[in-house]
Amino acid sequence: MAEVVFDPAERLWLLTTATTSYALRLDESDAPRHVFWGPALTVEQAAAIRTPVLSKISAVDGTTDEELVVEGSARFDAPSLSVRFPDGTRAFEWKYLDHTIDEGHLAIRFADRHYPLEVALHYRVGADTDVIERWTTLRHTGADEPITLLRTDSASWFLPYRAGYELTHTVGGWSNEFQLQRTPLTYGETVFTSRRGTSSHQANPWLFVRNGDEVWSGALAWSGSWRITVRHTPSGQTSFSGGFGHEGVSWRLNTGEEWETPVFAGLYATDGVEATARRWHVYVRNHVLPHADETRPVIYNSWEATEFDVNETNQKGLAARAAAMGCELFVMDDGWFGARTSDTAGLGDWEVNRDRFPGGLDPLIAEVHRLGMRFGLWVEPEMVNPDSDLYRQHPDWVLHMPNRTRTTLRNQLVLNFARTDVAEWAHKWLDQLAGRHEIDFLKWDMNRAFSEAGWPGEADQDRLWIDHVRHVYAIIDRLRADHPNLRVEACSGGGGRIDLGMLARTDQAWVSDNTDALDRIRIQHGYSTLYPARTMSAWVTDSPNQLTGRVIPLAFRFHVAMAGVLGIGGNLLNWTPEELTEATTLLKQYKEIRHVVQHGSQYQLAAGPVTGVQYTLGNEVVVLLWRPVVNFGKPPLPVRLKALDPSARYRTGAGECCGAVLLHHGLEPSLPTGDYASTMIHLTKINPS
Known part of the structure; x- marks a missing residue:
């Protein structure tokens, strides 16, 4: 029920969700004051919370x-x-309308x-989720000069x-x-933020705040700079607020204009962090992703095999190997266009390189389709190399300031997508x-931050931090509407x-350029605290790994x-x-x-040095x-599974197991000897209760 x-x-x-x-x-004074966020109440019960705790605290603290x-x-x-x-x-000053x-x-x-400013607070609840969506709109209702917006968060949440x-959150960096x-x-x-023009590698715009098994969590649907502030006072008040933008920027709200955050x-839940993660997974699948019912294909991507040295011959050779292996989508990465023989030139000149592809892209695409695979391309629309025809023709199209050096990162500059001519x-x-x-898939990359x-010449220059992202959204949305069979992967x-804003218009996300399997365990664990496996691209690449030099068996990868x-x-050749x-x-x-991994419920598993994940969908368990390592020659401990029917039996390739035993004693894994041992077990419930 949602009402x-x-x-x-x-x-x-009173907003009522499925269980909260x-x-x-x-x-x-007409100010909107928080009353309650937690387990389900009736209107009468909520109204009985008449005296805010805050009123008992000295006004000297100045909290609200x-x-x-x-x-x-x-x-x-x-x-x-x-x-x-x-x-x-x-x-x-608040005045209720x-x-x-x-x-x-x-x-x-x-x-x-x-003053002529209207503010609307928006709340939305859905029938099958406890997630509450909040945002704010502002409108200039007068005929005066512009109103300057210094900070416009989407919501403040009180605990x-x-x-x-x-507090649970993520940190990091590239790789x-x-x-x-x-x-x-x-x-x-406590402030979490990105000032980079993207949601960033360094932090991700979500957080969980836990007390016992109760968890209050929030996630921002925005793919540019952002800020989330958590407040905790000695008097006991705890809250968090967040929205787009970072400190030091401002925007003009012109007469008649509406601004939407x-x-x-x-999300409030009573069953801990891991169960809260599963609730977010369901929300993302059912309310965020554009094609949540689809099962994502197995990709082959040519980047680590050829890097910039792509041509029709080597791509066809890789495609043949990939198809024979069983891959379903072949993606040609960077290097297919312009003078793109390295990362120093050609970015922005999106015409196929005829020296490498004499007949254009169509012969390769036709061959990939003949092999039974879909075809995809890597693109980086928001970037340009100074050594490119585009930059030589339009040096004003990039983000820049008078009398300041244009900083290149990865030998590239950022195109100003806030400009309508650039976006068009x-x-x-x-x-x-x-x-x-016949392109089925785009890998949309964005390899550097704003500088x-x-x-x-633009009167409201800081709008670029917002309008750049909005125009990226609009372009992807238009492409998907005009090419309904096109699928898109988010990459930066x-x-x-990676955030709820980007996932609302893409089908999956490239989680890290680090494909080392050992490092990936931690990266993927952190990612899956909010985002479902259905969105998480994960590759098997060569050994030794290009980044870490680590040698890991193929099965573990x-x-x-x-x-x-x-x-x-990997380079299949x-x-x-x-x-x-x-x-x-x-x-x-x-x-x-x-189908179980991508659409099922995820559970984290651990027993000594053995870690893992469990996915459950209907009567199937994976x-x-x-x-990664053997400690002192000790055999693996039993791994207790989760969310099984204790009265049922489960079939595996090795026989049958009792649900109660798997839950309370655990699964005794048969692992290879030595380091980097791994296994996959597929269980089926054979006598559902």
Whole structure:
């Protein structure tokens, strides 16, 4: 059940999700005050929470529990809404206007008591989820000069007064994204942010706050710079707020213009962090992804095999090996266009290199399709090399500032997609590329952060931080609408731009440029704390690994990659017949279980040095186990499985097992001797209770 109810006598709204409630009310000054976020309540029960705990705290602290913390009066928290009116006034004073309720969408409209600014707080609940989506809109209702927006968060979320909160989030960098961190929540303000123009490798825009088994979590649907601030005071108040943008930027709100923030989704659960992760997985599959019912194909990507040295001959050779192995989608990576023989030139000149592909792309595409695979291409539309025809023709198209050096990273500059002419240019060539050729898949990359983020001659230059992302969204949305069979993978030098905003218009994400199987275990664990396996591209590449030099058996590499959307990225032309045979067998095994991996519920497993994941869908269970090292020659411990029927029996390739034994004693894995041992076990429930 999902509904929104308004109690006019109490001026209170109650949002009800599948199993939770969220309540807010207007105080005597019309400010929207938080009341409750937790287990299900009735309207009468929510109304009984009449005296906010905050009112018992000394006003000297200057804290607030407003649904969107505004600047002004005796408020000293970091504001979620900060504006400057033309006369210099910065405070906002709430005046309630009205509200609407439309099929689970609540919009509460306010105005400033003196200035021509309307603010609407939006809430949306769905029937099959406990996730609450929140965002804010602002509208300039006057005929005056522009209003300056200094900070416009999507929402502020308040937690109960409890001691001993724990914070879960991710940190990282290039090649070590999604490193999971769990720390006690300390007093003060904890800020997570990206100032890079992308959601970033260094942090991801979500967090969990846990107290016992209760978890309050939030995730921002935005693919540019962002900020989330967690507040925890000695008086016991705990909250977090977030939205797009970072410090030091501002935007103009012109007369008649409306400004809309991205969704900041929140979820309350009572069954711990791992179960909260599964609830987010269901939400992403059912409410975010464009084709959640699809099962993703096995990819072969040519990058690590050939890098920039691509041509029709070597790509056809790789395609033949990939098809024989059982791959279903062949993706040609960087190097197929312009003067792109290295990363120093050609980026931006999106015409096929005729020296490498004399007949254009069509002969290769036709061969890939003849082999029974779909065809995909790597693109990086937002970037340009200074050594390119595009840059020589349009040096003003990049982000730049007068009298400042244009910083190159990876020998490239960032095109200003906030400019409509640049965005239209990008859409045109992408549309033509997809329309002229039978292209089934695009790997959309973005390999560097913003720098010198200026737009000379534009009155509102900081808008580029927002409009760049909005135009990227619009281009992908238009391409998908005009080419409904096209599928897209999000990539940004690995996992530098993965978030709910990008996943709403792509089908999967490239999680990291690090394909080392041992490192990938940690990366994939952190990633799956919010995002489902259905979105997680994971490749098997060569050994020794190009990045780490680590030598890892082929089966271990496969078993790690099987935990998501399996791909192959090694140079198959150099694989031995024995490796190709083993890989073909393992790939076939993945196809037998991938519907469970990609659409099932995920559980984390651990027993001593053995870790793994379990996926459950209907009567099927898939277990992937990894033991990187053997400690003192000890045999593996039993691994206790989860979420099984204790009264049922389960069939495996080795026989039958009792559900109660698997739950309470554990599965005794048969692992190869030595380091880097792994296995995949497929269980089927044979006598459902």
